Amino acid sequence: xxxxxxxxxxxxxxxxxxxxxxxxxxxxxxxxxxxxxAQDVMxxxxxxxxxxxxxxxxxxxxxxxxxxxxxxxHTLVISLLDFAPPVDPSKIKxxxxxxxxxxxxxxxxxxxxxxxxxxxxxxxxxGNLLRMVKRVEGPKxxxx
Amino acid sequence: xxxxxxxxxxxxxxxxxxxxxxxNSPKAREILLDCVGxxxxxxxxxxxxxxIDSSGVASLVEAFQRAKKSGVDFALVSVNAPAxxxxxxxxxxxxxxxxxxxxxxL
Numbered sequence: 669x670x671x672x673x674x675x676x677x678x679x680x681x682x683x684x685x686x687x688x689x690x691x692x693x694x695x696x697x698x699x700x701x702x703x704x705x706a707q708d709v710m711x712x713x714x715x716x717x718x719x720x721x722x723x724x725x726x727x728x729x730x731x732x733x734x735x736x737x738x739x740x741x742h743t744l745v746i747s748l749l750d751f752a753p754p755v756d757p758s759k760i761k762x763x764x765x766x767x768x769x770x771x772x773x774x775x776x777x778x779x780x781x782x783x784x785x786x787x788x789x790x791x792x793x794x795g796n797l798l799r800m801v802k803r804v805e806g807p808k809x810x811x812x
Numbered sequence: 813x814x815x816x817x818x819x820x821x822x823x824x825x826x827x828x829x830x831x832x833x834x835x836n837s838p839k840a841r842e843i844l845l846d847c848v849g850x851x852x853x854x855x856x857x858x859x860x861x862x863x864i865d866s867s868g869v870a871s872l873v874e875a876f877q878r879a880k881k882s883g884v885d886f887a888l889v890s891v892n893a894p895a896x897x898x899x900x901x902x903x904x905x906x907x908x909x910x911x912x913x914x915x916x917x918l
Contacts, residue, residue, distance in 0.1 A: 682833070682834040682835035683835050685833055685834060685835065686831060686833065686835070689831075689833075689863070704897070707894060707897065708897075710863075711865065711898065714833070714834075714865050715865060715866055718834050718865065718866070718867065721834070722834075768873065768877075768904070768907055769873065769877075770870035770871070770873045770874040770877070773866035773869060773870070773902050774865075774866045776901075776902070777866055777898070777901055777902065780901050781901065
């Protein structure tokens with residue numbers, strides 16, 4: 669059975685992220701991800717939240733994020749909405765891994781573990797909306 | 813995140829456990845850079861780390877680079893599956909010296 673969407677609204681602060689990670693992993697496992705895939709999805713969402721905290725809101729702004737996790741037929745669709753000033757997606761690029769330096773890995777990790785991750789048009793009055801998709805086998809169906 | 817630092821066989825061993833994330837990676841960075849500043853050999857024990865994100869990895873990279881500049885031996889030991897996965901994704905498993913066990917690193 670496909671579960672209904674789960675939505676979490678939380679302050680864009682580092683201390684919130686452990687709760688977000690726990691919720692994401694729980695949902696990913698319920699959607700049929702194995703342990704490794706669920707860990708990957710959790711990492712991607714955590715990194716996306718960090719990008720919002722560090723770059724979209726940055727030190728000058730504060731606000732909320734809304735995470736929506738929706739299970740579809742063979743995919744997990746995760747949307748992360750913020751209310752920060754709009755970012756220019758063309759300026760968000762994963763860095764070259766041959767350039768070993770601290771930082772700049774988050775976007776690369778998201779793209780590496782998710783099947784897709786792209787900014788889409790947010791609802792009016794909102795900041796940015798990142799949509800991430802992960803293919804999953806789907807939950808085990810009960811017989812009869 | 814919990815941590816401890818101890819000295820054994822001429823090495824400073826910084827052991828971390830729990831989740832190394834955006835909230836506590838500044839503390840991890842501070843501990844690692846302090847060890848690199850004090851020791852000639854630093855081993856970072858990640859056996860208890862259940863999760864590490866890019867900010868935690870950045871702390872390791874910064875300490876590694878500081879150690880390299882200062883001529884300090886720097887290695888990771890007992891990297892468990894969740895941390896190893898992130899290091900492999902970032903292709904840093906080929907950059908860091910990684911020992912399977914603490915005994916191997918000493």
